[in-house]
Amino acid sequence: MRRAFHAPRSIRRRLTLQLVTGAALIALVLFVIVFNFARQIGSESQDRILAASAASILDETSVISGRIAIDIPYSAFSMLDNASDDRVFYRITRDGAGLTGYDDLPAAAQAGAAPGFDTVRFRGEDLRVATLSRRLSIGGTPVQIAVTVGQTRDALADVLSRILRVTVILGIGFFAASAMLAVLAGQSTANSLRRLAGSVSRRGPQDLRPVVAEVPSEMRPLVASLNSLIARLSTALTRTEDFIAEAAHRVRTPLATVRAHAENTLRRVDKEENRVALREMIRAIDESSRAAGQLLDHAMVSIRADQLDLSPVALNALVGELVDRLRPVADLKDMDLRYRGDGPLEILGDPILIQNAVRNLLDNAIKYAPADTPIRVTLTHQGRSAVLTIQDEGIGFPESGAAHLTGRFARGENAAGVIGSGLGLTIADEVARAHHGKLTVANTQGGPGACVRLSFPLR
Amino acid sequence: MRTLILSLALTLLALPLRAYEVEEHVRFPSERAGPELRVISTADVDLFTPFILGFQARNPGISVDYYMVSSSEIEIALTEDGAQFDLAISSAMDQQLRLANDGLVQSYRSTATASLPTWARWRDRVFAFTQEPAAIVLSRADFEGLPLPRTRQDLITALREHPERFQGRIGTYDVRESGLGYLFATQDGRSSETFWRLTQVIGGLGPRLYCCSSDMIEDTASGRIAVAYNVLGSYAQAREDLHDRIHVIAPEDFTTVLMRTVVIPVAAEQPAAAGLFIDHLIENVWFEDSGRFAFPGITSDSLTENASLRPIQLGPGLLVYLDRLKRQQFMEEWEAAMVQPG
């Protein structure tokens, strides 16, 4: 069954919603209270005037020479005049029998020396009536004189509708102000979260120090657990890097031992079948050590590319140094490794990663191109990019297309005779992508050999 | 005036079925067939005819049946007789207000009524369309050589000093007969004690009592009486032909100002046409300043400027003097003062 209500996912929205709902409720309660209070006051003030009117009539009622004399003062009714021109009715009774006024006007119950009030239906309209009575004596006989004054309630309704308007505006105003405050409160809460998030995301990928941002006390547990997570992450990363280094060491040292012994033995034995076997052995060692090396390199590249630590890299110097370092290896195949670089091209990047990428590309060129051929390395400034081009005169890439070669463990189908794990281009490609650069591989136009281009955006 | 056939029919209480008395009945037929507006009014036909003709010019097709009655008769017609009228026009504000208060008139709203000041309408049922002062009319011949009285006190002094000249020659409303007279008298009595002194003086001089302002004006002009007290100033102003024989005085101590009002009875059969007539009255009298009813100089502004003008408030206070007991007491006092033996 689906839940009918989903809590909003944003804290800011949830907080704002709760505060706004609260404000709406308070506004409603405020409205009801104020309106009822106003109605009560309005009603009371009408009652007071009606009572005063009845009292003023009763004041002018007297017994003159054995007769009841009632001299209704002009003010008795004129005081009832109001903006809504409410209708006025009255009745004066003597012991319940009508003396004057509207004979069918009902009196309020509980009338006595204190005024009684009632709301009655009279001639099709709601009427508020006040009744006041007084005992007079005619020749020793007591008589009860009761004065009832009634008035329609239009003025009250008018006042109430005005108060209603004002109260509605008040309620809406209160609600709007509270809603605004609620939004601000939500925002300020969200802001402290955002500040924390900012202080975490602003830091560099290598920065695994604990967070010390100033946060409200409610968020301290979050920061504490964040810091504990950072600490564990830091430990895990260090452990991973140590593991990779250790793994490399553990794999490579025995391989180196075996290879060295094999090579030495090859120098000593003369029997051709033994020599062939030793050569095969060395080839196998080379293949596995290269594969292991590249796998470990790739793991390291992946970790570093995920949390790229950018610093300015002088590309020209970096490539020059690498070419110099690989020249002895190229020399072994009498290959001419030529380098020409344009000025000081500086990019933002991880020098270790870039170095690794370039070395893998140069390794490939030396490995796959035949002896006695040149390898041309050029670094040029093209538009907003620095472009490194490595051209050889070797077998080139297969006709089936070069694009897939950057995939993991992909090798050219025409490279079967050469030791390689197929990870070189993958590493270079990953490094290029991590730096928003690009790796393209193609065959040299109009000639034999491969042309690999690695471009990085300039600073 | 176009080829409008104006039929004047003088009806002298010919129909015995009526409980109320009709003084004059005039039909203003329309050229085309259409609704007939039955109007019961206290206003003199002569004074009111231009309004009716103007109304018919604007609203052709509505014929008007005009019944002129005294103010007390309107209440009788509408309450006791249950007669059917579309409009009731009266100078007796108190009676009109009571009709509205007792729920005997309809409400009506229009642009014209909304433009009235709030003191000139009550519950969208009673609409005032004039302001008319209660004036003192004097015979020029009888005040030859005497200073013209400006206040009630002046008048009392003049009457006391020359009783021979004024004996039997003072006219005022018979408040027992005339609703308007009762209204003027009760408002005077409410406003000042001078009224009762004046009434005593007038009563001592053997006054003539009238039903209507127009009769008092004509008798003053003819010399039959020398002073007419509490006369509709508007009527006196309207009789320009008599101005060389009468003075029209607005007393400076206070001048009661009355508003002529119009209501649509609940029994009206043509409330829409009645509404149009009310709009016409309001627009003509209030805003086009035709001045036919307005006393010269009395406008909304002059009411606030001239402190001696006391407009009668259109409000529940008017109900007080309509109270049976109150009226009875007032009448007793009035009769005691006014109808003195010998």
Place this chain on the structure above:
Amino acid sequence: MRFLLVEDNRQLASAILDRLAIDGHVVDHAEDLATAEEYTSTTDYDLILLDIMLPDGDGRSFLNAERARGKNTPVIVLTARSEVSDRVGALDMGADDYIAKPFDFSELEARCRAVLRRRTGTATNTIRFGQVALDALAGTLSNGSKVIELRNRELRLLEVFFGAPGQIIPKSKLVDRLFSYDEDVSENAIEVYVGRVRRHLEGSDVSIVTVRGLGYRLAVP
């Protein structure tokens, strides 16, 4: 030449010692840094082969200390770790070159030669027969008055012949010395290089003689 090998793995060390001895070098072996420091304080070496991970410390700190003491004996670092992380550190510490294990002796030889050439200059180690002198370090052959710049394989071929004058050297051994193990070459490929070297020796009293069915021999006066 006198080498110091600092390597804790005995098997690997013995193989390297064996190989360097075949080539006629004198080699001292230290299994840890303490021993190495003892050796360097008493003997001047032409070249030090230094492993990085040693039981009593990091080879780089030894290198650092050596350089701090003002000793600038050329050093080639042997590393078994990922080149990505080790390389920069080694060169920054003042090593002349480094080589990753496992290595081809030919490459080690070439790197040693390159380092020595850079550090000690020429004419220190020549082999002379009659009118001909071979300077392996400089890679030159003097034939009478002319000095010939040798290509790498020509040099290595002459080194083999000059190292065993008068002996018959079978083609297969020459192939092993000249070509890497991942190159599929026929023994006939060696004839191209022998032909080139013969041209350099023309006009002198030294020649390379073909011994049919067995190989070649360097004939010296």
